Each structure stands twice: as structure tokens, then as C-alpha cells.
Amino acid sequence: xxxxxxxxxxxxxxxxxxxxxxxxxxxxxxxxxxxxxxxxxxxxxxxxxxxxxxxxxxxxxxxxxxxxxxxxxxxxxxxxxxxxxxxxxxxxxxxxxxxxxxxxxxxxxxxxxxxxxxxxxxxxxxxxxxxxxxxxxxxxxxxxxxxxxxxxxxxxxxxxxxxxxxxxxxxxxxxxxxxxxxxxxxxxxxxxxxxxxxxxxxxxxxxxxxxxxxxxxxxxxxxxxxxxxxxxxxxxxxxxxxxxxxxxxxxxxxxxxxxxxxxxxxxxxxxxxxxxxxxxxxxxxxxxxxxxxxxxxxxxxxxxxxxxxxxxxxxxxxxxxxxxxxxxxxxxxxxxxxxxxxxxxxx
Amino acid sequence: xxxxxxxxxxxxxxxxxxxxxxxxxxxxxxxxxxxxxxxxxxxxxxxxxxxxxxxxxxxxxxxxxxxxxxxxxxxxxxxxxxxxxxxxxxxxxxxxxxxxxxxxxxxxxxxxxxxxxxxxxxxxxxxxxxxxxxxxxxxxxxxxxxxxxxxxxxxxxxxxxxxxxxxxxxxxxxxxxxxxxxxxxxxxxxxxxxxxxxxxxxxxxxxxxxxxxxxxxxxxxxxxxxxxxxxxxxxxxxxxxxxxxxxxxxxxxxxxxxxxxxxxxxxxxxxxxxxxxxxxxxxxxxxxxxxxxxxxxxxxxxxxxxxxxxxxxxxxxxxxxxxxxxxxxxxxxxxxxxxxxxxxxxxxxxxxxxxxxxxxxxxxxxxxxxxxxxxxxxxxxxxxxxxxxxxxxxxxxxxxxxxxxxxxxxxxxxxxxxxxxxxxxxxxxxxxxxxxxxxxxxxxxxxxxxxxxxxxxxxxxxxxxxxxxxxxxxxxxxxxxxxxxxxxxxxxxxxxxxxxxxxxxxxxxxxxxxxxxxxxxxxxxxxxxxxxxxxxxxxxxxxxxxxxxxxxxxxxxxxxxxxxxxxxxxxxxxxxxxxxxxxxxxxxxxxxxxxxxxxxxxxxxxxxxxxxxxxx
Ligand code: HEM
Ligand SMILES: [Cu+2]
Numbered sequence: 001x002x003x004x005x006x007x008x009x010x011x012x013x014x015x016x017x018x019x020x021x022x023x024x025x026x027x028x029x030x031x032x033x034x035x036x037x038x039x040x041x042x043x044x045x046x047x048x049x050x051x052x053x054x055x056x057x058x059x060x061x062x063x064x065x066x067x068x069x070x071x072x073x074x075x076x077x078x079x080x081x082x083x084x085x086x087x088x089x090x091x092x093x094x095x096x097x098x099x100x101x102x103x104x105x106x107x108x109x110x111x112x113x114x115x116x117x118x119x120x121x122x123x124x125x126x127x128x129x130x131x132x133x134x135x136x137x138x139x140x141x142x143x144x145x146x147x148x149x150x151x152x153x154x155x156x157x158x159x160x161x162x163x164x165x166x167x168x169x170x171x172x173x174x175x176x177x178x179x180x181x182x183x184x185x186x187x188x189x190x191x192x193x194x195x196x197x198x199x200x201x202x203x204x205x206x207x208x209x210x211x212x213x214x215x216x217x218x219x220x221x222x223x224x225x226x227x228x229x230x231x232x233x234x235x236x237x238x239x240x241x242x243x244x245x246x247x248x249x250x251x252x253x254x255x256x257x258x259x260x261x262x263x264x265x266x267x268x269x270x271x272x273x274x275x276x277x278x279x280x281x282x283x284x285x286x287x288x289x290x291x292x293x294x295x296x297x298x299x300x301x302x303x304x305x306x307x308x309x310x311x312x313x314x315x316x317x318x319x320x321x322x323x324x325x326x327x328x329x330x331x332x333x334x335x336x337x338x339x340x341x342x343x344x345x346x347x
Numbered sequence: 348x349x350x351x352x353x354x355x356x357x358x359x360x361x362x363x364x365x366x367x368x369x370x371x372x373x374x375x376x377x378x379x380x381x382x383x384x385x386x387x388x389x390x391x392x393x394x395x396x397x398x399x400x401x402x403x404x405x406x407x408x409x410x411x412x413x414x415x416x417x418x419x420x421x422x423x424x425x426x427x428x429x430x431x432x433x434x435x436x437x438x439x440x441x442x443x444x445x446x447x448x449x450x451x452x453x454x455x456x457x458x459x460x461x462x463x464x465x466x467x468x469x470x471x472x473x474x475x476x477x478x479x480x481x482x483x484x485x486x487x488x489x490x491x492x493x494x495x496x497x498x499x500x501x502x503x504x505x506x507x508x509x510x511x512x513x514x515x516x517x518x519x520x521x522x523x524x525x526x527x528x529x530x531x532x533x534x535x536x537x538x539x540x541x542x543x544x545x546x547x548x549x550x551x552x553x554x555x556x557x558x559x560x561x562x563x564x565x566x567x568x569x570x571x572x573x574x575x576x577x578x579x580x581x582x583x584x585x586x587x588x589x590x591x592x593x594x595x596x597x598x599x600x601x602x603x604x605x606x607x608x609x610x611x612x613x614x615x616x617x618x619x620x621x622x623x624x625x626x627x628x629x630x631x632x633x634x635x636x637x638x639x640x641x642x643x644x645x646x647x648x649x650x651x652x653x654x655x656x657x658x659x660x661x662x663x664x665x666x667x668x669x670x671x672x673x674x675x676x677x678x679x680x681x682x683x684x685x686x687x688x689x690x691x692x693x694x695x696x697x698x699x700x701x702x703x704x705x706x707x708x709x710x711x712x713x714x715x716x717x718x719x720x721x722x723x724x725x726x727x728x729x730x731x732x733x734x735x736x737x738x739x740x741x742x743x744x745x746x747x748x749x750x751x752x753x754x755x756x757x758x759x760x761x762x763x764x765x766x767x768x769x770x771x772x773x774x775x776x777x778x779x780x781x782x783x784x785x786x787x788x789x790x791x792x793x794x795x796x797x798x799x800x801x802x803x804x805x806x807x808x809x810x811x812x813x814x815x816x817x818x819x820x821x822x823x824x825x826x827x828x829x830x831x832x833x834x835x836x837x838x839x840x841x842x843x844x845x846x847x848x849x850x851x852x853x854x855x856x857x858x859x860x861x862x863x864x865x866x867x868x869x870x871x872x873x874x875x876x877x878x879x880x881x882x883x884x885x886x887x888x889x890x891x892x893x894x895x896x897x898x899x900x901x902x903x904x905x906x907x908x909x910x911x912x913x914x915x916x917x918x919x920x921x922x923x924x925x926x927x928x929x930x931x932x933x934x935x936x937x938x939x940x941x942x943x944x945x946x947x948x949x950x951x952x953x954x955x956x957x958x959x960x961x962x963x
Binding site: 025026027030031032033040042043044046047050051053054057058061062064065068069072073074075078081082083084085086087088091092095096098099100102103106107110111113114115117118170171172174176178179181182183184185187188189191193206208209210211212213214215216217218219221288290295296316317 | 394395398467472474475480571572606608610636637638640645652653655656659663667669671672676684687691695696698699704705706708710711772775776779781782784785786787788789867
């Protein structure tokens with residue numbers, strides 16, 4: 001026991017230095033090294049402990065190696081035969097026991113955290129339930145407690161536990177928001193995975209699909225937007241308001257006919273494609289065309305037009321037909337882009 | 348022709364080396380293309396689909412077709428010599444193993460020219476690898492090609508087991524066996540247990556795809572997670588199958604160039620066995636995020652971390668082998684010394700990954716890419732290059748050029764660390780693996796650029812090695828029996844390259860490092876264990892080659908059995924299984940021939956042996 005504590009004490013200063021170094025790595029809204037919520041923080045602590053132990057091991061091995069290589073190089077004219085050492089029982093026991101101790105130091109918090117993160121908070125009072133469904137290549141978020149459904153942008157209130165239930169509509173995907181929590185697979189076979197995370201910090205976090213799912217796997221991104229609980233309630237109310245359709249009657253008809261066969265806005269349309277309610281106030285179009293405000297983002301309308309002009313060029317292999325093939329003219333496309341860009345929610 | 352019919356383990360070793368070189372080259376080109384695509388954000392050098400084909404084929408080729416045959420090349424070239432045998436236990440099977448392996452590999456690579464390589468990743472997770480989501484024939488090439496190649500591996504593994512168990516020279520007990528033979532022995536045992544798993548998996552997957560079965564189809568009651576279990580029950584031991592022989596090489600090279608016996612020989616043996624055993628117990632650490640539940644995750648976490656213990660034993664034993672020795676920095680030893688820190692780094696990231704909650708962050712990111720490349724490129728490929736430089740004179744009778752060897756080492760090791768070290772950070776900073784491109788401004792750009800430049804340096808290192816091999820091939824043969832002068836094991840007691848029969852007289856082994864022991868006793872050569880007598884040799888035969896061609900044809904026929912060709916004759920012969928039948932007839936016909944025709948082989952007579960002795 002004494003020995004173990006000494007080892008831990010020796011590791012502590014290193015731990016401090018490395019957490020400083022690592023914290024400089026990556027974007028706040030994306031990097032697993034800059035956790036923004038308790039779950040990611042817990043995982044980060046474990047990573048720091050592991051990295052510290054490992055750097056300690058690497059340092060010892062390197063030191064011995066360098067010493068040996070300098071001290072015992074063969075010198076000119078050296079011909080005598082070195083002593084043929086068979087081994088050394090004591091030494092060998094030492095380097096069996098020390099790794100065992102190091103493994104033990106890492107194993108204890110590992111097991112603790114496995115069980116802590118394995119707890120199911122889905123039916124707990126105060127949790128916000130979200131049913132995540134992954135599709136080729138977009139994300140659907142349903143809030144059963146509120147009766148709303150949205151896509152590509154997960155809206156969450158700060159300070160509350162967000163409890164997820166994950167499934168997929170097609171192949172395996174994996175739901176990952178590095179700065180808030182590690183990933184979890186969305187399985188196709190009815191085994192529904194549950195986990196949860198939370199954050200106290202308002203902001204937009206970047207989420208990714210982490211399991212190869214086809215050509216556009218790398219582009220299957222989404223955003224998590226954490227807002228105050230008040231804003232969140234306002235957002236829910238706005239989502240439930242009746243759909244706003246294009247003012248121009250003819251355009252509204254085209255939109256209904258060509259787009260709402262798959263997409264939905266408000267209470268209209270279908271569930272086969274991402275819900276478009278309030279798309280004008282999202283951070284991105286299709287998860288990857290960043291809107292103004294995000295770094296290097298373009299005006300929403302421009303992004304919408306890029307998407308509508310050729311969805312395949314933006315996300316190869318996605319399941320949306322090109323509006324041109326549906327018989328839409330450039331003018332109509334421009335009109336719809338304009339309408340969607342101005343379809344904003346107040347929250 | 349000589350090469351198509353040979354059953355001599357030394358020639359088969361060279362065949363394996365050539366085939367390995369070919370596939371390694373293909374896999375390497377694929378790797379460079381992948382890195383070129385990722386050199387900058389939103390690059391459009393290759394399409395998304397092509398990219399997925401490239402990563403799938405790169406992974407599959409490297410694991411199954413690239414390093415595997417090089418390992419088999421070394422095993423074939425060295426093991427019979429190290430244990431004082433005249434050949435492997437079953438020379439005919441040895442040749443069969445090689446040809447099925449080669450034709451399996453060729454079949455897989457045919458996919459590039461026959462419309463669509465596999466694109467579901469080398470792990471081929473269902474449902475992405477089902478016909479619904481991967482409708483072209485790519486994945487069929489994967490299942491059928493790997494099946495055939497895997498057959499060759501299994502045959503090879505069984506053969507080495509039998510060889511090592513039954514053909515050791517008198518006096519060579521298990522605890523006197525050289526370390527490379529030991530690790531190869533354990534590797535072969537692992538092949539025996541691991542490959543049947545993947546065989547079953549591949550059969551089930553091809554039944555799903557070609558015959559419409561429902562093993563992994565959710566709609567038909569199948570389970571995609573079952574595929575993951577089957578795959579990793581094979582896949583995890585597979586990485587130990589690959590790395591153990593490299594451990595063996597290092598355990599030969601370091602003592603030789605330190606002029607010291609291996610430190611802690613028996614703990615090395617024990618550690619190897621323990622690693623093999625644990626290797627089978629930890630497969631689910633590839634599946635922490637699948638949702639197996641906390642109990643399974645905790646158990647597999649701890650089991651995985653335990654592998655660090657026997658691995659640690661090995662590392663320290665190598666370091667203490669050098670301690671007090673006289674280290675020579677020859678090119679094989681440079682690779683061996685480079686192996687140690689690189690492998691340590693790959694090992695420690697492995698322990699990090701074993702911590703399940705942390706793995707929720709690491710899994711499927713570039714951190715993982717960095718980790719396994721540290722192990723299978725930095726360590727395993729270093730180990731193989733070390734072994735190749737070390738045994739080259741024995742295999743070919745010519746020394747590789749030392750200057751070129753050292754140059755290729757420095758390019759390789761610097762390029763390697765440049766490529767993969769930065770990838771740890773990419774992963775931690777949020778870059779998933781298997782992405783064909785990434786958005787700008789995520790702080791991924793510079794690190795990816797560095798990584799690509801590193802890959803090019805590393806490629807240069809490998810090219811220098813190839814040049815070295817060619818330059819050397821032009822030189823006349825004729826190096827000493829023991830060209831490194833400090834050889835310790837039996838292979839250095841016979842001429843380089845060895846005669847067909849290896850040992851004129853089987854030597855008597857009197858301890859660990861048999862040759863070294865004789866040297867220390869002041870003897871110039873081994874004491875023979877038998878009088879000079881005629882040596883029985885197996886006859887060359889074309890049958891293994893023909894059998895493999897048959898399997899290859901049957902495989903193609905099976906894959907395309909549902910295909911509608913534009914040519915009605917083609918459709919007819921494929922759809923009615925005629926092609927499959929032709930292939931199988933060729934294979935089973937050859938088997939029949941083999942069992943009906945009694946071939947007693949031939950003898951090298953004593954006079955002949957004595958004559959050659961005079962020549963040498
Ligand atoms: C002209 C009519 C349409 C318009 C204006 C339209 C608009 C959009 C927009 C703006 C997105 C990106 C969504 C986001 O950022 O959340 C999108 C994605 C998508 N749309 Fe449509 N859409 C139309 C027609 C259709 C139709 C008819 C289908 C179904 C056959 C469809 C299927 C999809 C799918 C599957 C995606 C997700 C692609 C991905 O991100 O992987 N769309 N659409
Ligand atoms: Cu995906």
C-alpha cells in the first residue's frame with residue numbers, strides 16, 4: 001500500500017504539467033482535451049492519469065535504453081567475450097510487479113467510471129429525454145417529453161441531464177460530441193443504447209459520426225447547441241407552432257409537392273428526411289455547410305442554394321434527389337432557398 | 348518452372364518474400380494515395396467512394412497479404428535451419444499453402460480491375476457490408492479472396508506446428524529452442540485457433556451476400572453485433588499472430604549484436620505464452636462503444652491491461668540483454684533497437700485504450716490509427732526489416748549493403764514517427780478515422796500535412812531497401828557460413844545459402860545457443876548426431892499450384908453465380924454453377940492424383956554429399 005501511494009505522489013506533479021500542455025490542444029467546441037461537461041471531464045481525468053503513467057513508463061525505458069546504448073557500444077579492438085548472464089530472478093520479479101501496480105492504479109478509477117457512466121438516467125426525473133436516430137447521412141433528434149422532432153442540430157438546455165436513447169434507421173453509426181462526452185454506437189438490431197451527458201456552458205459544440213457508414217461518413221456531422229432553460233422552452237414552443245409556408249402560393253405548392261414528400265416543416269410533411277422547421281436559424285445546412293457566425297461561414301441562403309443546386313456534390317451518396325431532377329427551375333430553387341433562409345425560430 | 352513445382356522450404360521462403368513484397372507494394376501505394384487525399388482539408392484528389400475502397404484494401408492487404416507472407420518467408424527460411432531439420436514436416440502442404448495464399452490475394456486484388464473494390468472497411472461490419480448497402484461485388488472479393496488466402500495461412504500454421512514438434516535435432520529440447528522458433532511456434536498455435544473463427548465468419552457473410560442467408564440481416568433475425576464478435580475473436584489474436592514473430596526476430600538480433608545470450612530466456616518463453624493466451628481473452632475491447640454493458644466492459648478492460656505485464660517483461664529483458672554487452676550498430680541491429688522504443692509507445696497507448704471510459708473518446712479516431720500503426724508498422728515492420736537484413740546473407744548468400752541499410756533505417760524511422768506521432772493528437776482533438784476529408788479550421792490542417800510528408804519519407808526508406816535488394820542481387824554469391832561472426836544458433840553452422848538438404852549430418856545440440864556453445868568450447872563446427880548417409884528428398888510437384896488454380900476458379904464462379912452477364916454464354920456457365928464445378932473438379936482431381944500416385948521421392952547419395960563437401 002505504501003508503495004502505491006509513493007508512486008501516485010510521484011505522478012502528481014507530472015499530471016499537473018501534462019494537463020496544462022494538453023489543454024492547449026484543439027478547439028474548445030470539439031477537442032476531447034478541452035471538456036465542457038462533467039462526462040467529458042471524467043473521461044479526460046482518466047486520460048490524464050493514463051497518459052501520466054504511460055509517459056512515466058516511456059521515460060524509464062528510454063532512459064535505460066539511452067544509457068545502455070552509450071555505455072555498452074563495442075569499442076575498437078574489444079575482443080573479450082562478455083559475461084553470458086542467464087537472467088536475474090529478483091530483477092525479473094521487479095519488472096513483473098511494477099507494471100502490475102501501475103495497471104492497478106489505472107484499473108480502479110477505470111472500473112469506477114465504467115459503472116458511473118453506465119448508469120441509466122433515461123427515466124429519471126429532471127432528465128431531458130432525446131431519441132437519436134441516425135440515417136445515411138443525417139441525424140434525427142426527437143424529444144418525446146415535448147413532442148418535437150428536429151434534425152442536424154441538437155438543442156439542449158444547460159444544467160440539465162440529457163438522456164439519450166440511440167438507434168439507427170440503416171447501418172451502424174456512432175454518436176460523438178468530443179467536448180461533451182465519448183461516443184456511443186447506434187445499433188441496427190434493436191439493442192437500443194442509452195447514455196447521458198450535460199453541460200453548464202452555453203454554446204455550440206461539434207458532433208460527428210464515428211463509425212464508417214458509407215462515402216459521406218466523414219461529412220455526417222451535427223451541432224449541439226446548449227442554451228439556457230428559458231430559451232430551450234421558447235424553442236420548444238416555436239417548434240410546435242404551425243408550419244410557415246412560402247407566401248407565394250405557387251411556390252408553396254411546389255414546395256409541398258416536391259419537398260414535403262420527405263421533409264417536414266412544423267405539422268406538415270413527412271419523416272423520411274431531415275425536419276426543416278426553422279432551418280434559417282440553425283448553425284449549418286446539411287451539418288457541414290457552416291452558416292454565418294460559424295468560422296468561415298456563409299450566409300444561410302447561399303448555403304441552401306449550394307445544397308439545393310446539387311446535393312450529391314455536397315455529400316456524395318446521400319439519399320436526396322436533386323431538385324432539378326424533380327422539375328424545379330432555378331427561380332423556384334432560389335425562391336425556396338430564400339423562404340427557408342428566412343424561416344427562423346424565436347428563442 | 349522450377350519455382351512452380353518446388354517443395355523446398357528455402358525456395359518457398361523466397362516465393363513468400365516476393366509475394367509479400369508485391370502485396371506490400373500495392374498496400375503501400377494505397378497508403379500514399381490515402382495520405383495524399385488527406386494532405387489538406389476538403390481535398391478532391393480521389394472521390395469519397397474511391398477513398399473508402401482505398402482504406403478497405405489498404406487495411407486488408409497489409410494485414411492479410413502484406414506482412415503475413417513476409418513472416419511466413421522468415422519462418423520458412425529460418426525455422427528448419429534453427430532446429431536442425433532438413434525441411435518442414437510436410438513439404439507438399441508447404442507449397443500448397445503458398446499457392447492458395449497467392450491466388451487468394453490475387454483474387455482480392457482483381458477487384459480493382461473488375462469493377463469495384465470492397466468498401467466496407469477491413470473489418471467489413473454488417474450491415475454496411477451487406478448487399479443492401481454495398482451492392483457491387485467488392486465485398487464478395489473480400490469474403491472469397493480472404494477465405495482462399497486464409498486457407499493457405501492455416502495450412503502453413505499447422506505445418507510449422509508439426510515441424511517444430513517433431514523435427515528438432517537431437518538434444519534440442521523445447522527449452523533450448525531459439526526464441527524465433529519459440530515465437531513462431533506460439534504464432535502457429537494461435538493461427539490454429541484463430542483462423543477457423545474468421546473462416547466461419549467469412550462463410551456466413553458470403554452466404555448472406557450470395558445465397559441470401561440471414562446470419563447478419565436484422566430483418567431476417569440475424570445480428571450485426573454477432574459479426575463483430577466473430578470478427579474480433581479472430582481479429583485480436585491476429586495482431587498477436589503478427590507481432591510475436593517480430594518479438595522472436597528481436598530476441599535473435601539483439602543477443603547476436605550484443606554478444607550476449609538473451610536475458611531471462613525462460614521468462615521470455617513464459618511471457619510469450621501468456622501474451623498468446625491473453626490475446627484470445629480481450630477481443631471485446633474493440634467493442635466498448637457497442638453497448639455491451641458495464642460488466643463486460645469492466646472485465647475486458649482489465650484483461651486487456653494485463654497484457655502490459657508480460658509485454659513489459661520482454662522489453663526489460665531485451666534492454667538487459669544489451670546491458671554489459673558489446674553492441675554493434677549494424678543495419679539489422681539498428682532496426683531492432685529502433686523497434687524497442689517504438690513498440691513501447693504503441694504498447695502504452697494500448698493500455699490507454701484499454702480503459703473503457705477513456706476509449707469512448709479514443710475509439711474510431713486517429714488516436715487508434717496512431718496506436719495500431721505504432722504496433723504494426725513501427726514495431727512489426729521494423730522487426731521484419733531487421734530480420735530480413737539479418738538473415739539475407741543466409742537466404743541469398745550475399746550481404747546487403749550496410750550503408751544503404753542504415754540510410755533506409757533512418758528514412759523509415761524518422762518518416763514513421765512524423766507520420767504517426769501527430770495522429771495521436773489529431774484523434775484527441777476530434778478527428779474521426781476513415782474520413783475521406785475534413786472541414787478546414789478545425790486545427791487538423793497542419794498536423795495532417797506533417798503526417799503526409801512523413802509518409803513520403805517512410806516510403807522513401809522502403810524504396811531504399813528495395814534498391815538495396817536489387818543492387819545486392821547483382822553481386823556474386825559467397826559469404827561465410829557465419830557472416831555476422833557472432834551467430835549463436837544452428838542456421839549459422841551451414842553454408843550460405845544452405846544446400847538443398849540443409850544439414851549434411853544432423854547436429855547434436857548441447858545447450859541454448861548451440862553454435863555459441865561450441866564456439867566457447869573451442870570447436871569449429873557442430874558435433875554430428877548421425878553418421879554420413881544418403882539423404883531422402885521429396886520430389887518437386889506441380890499439383891499444389893494446379894489445386895490452387897482450381898480453388899481460384901471455383902471462387903470466381905461462386906462469386907458471380909447470380910450475375911447477369913451481357914454475354915449469354917457467360918451467364919449460362921456462371922448461373923448454372925458450371926464454373927464452380929470445373930474449379931472443384933480441377934482441385935479434387937489433383938487431390939485424387941496425389942493420393943493414387945505413390946511418390947517415394949529420391950535420395951542424395953553419400954558420394955555426392957562428399958563431393959560437394961570438397962567443393963565448398
Ligand atoms: C426541393 C425539395 C427539397 C428541399 C428544399 C430539400 C432541402 C434539404 C435541405 C436544406 C437539406 C439539409 C438539411 C439540414 O441541413 O438539416 C436536405 C437534406 C436531405 N434531404 Fe432534402 N430537400 C428536398 C427534397 C428532398 C426529397 C424529395 C427527399 C427524399 C427522397 C430528400 C431527402 C433528403 C435527405 C435524405 C437529406 C439528408 C442528406 C444528408 O445530410 O445526408 N430531400 N434537404
Ligand atoms: Cu457515419
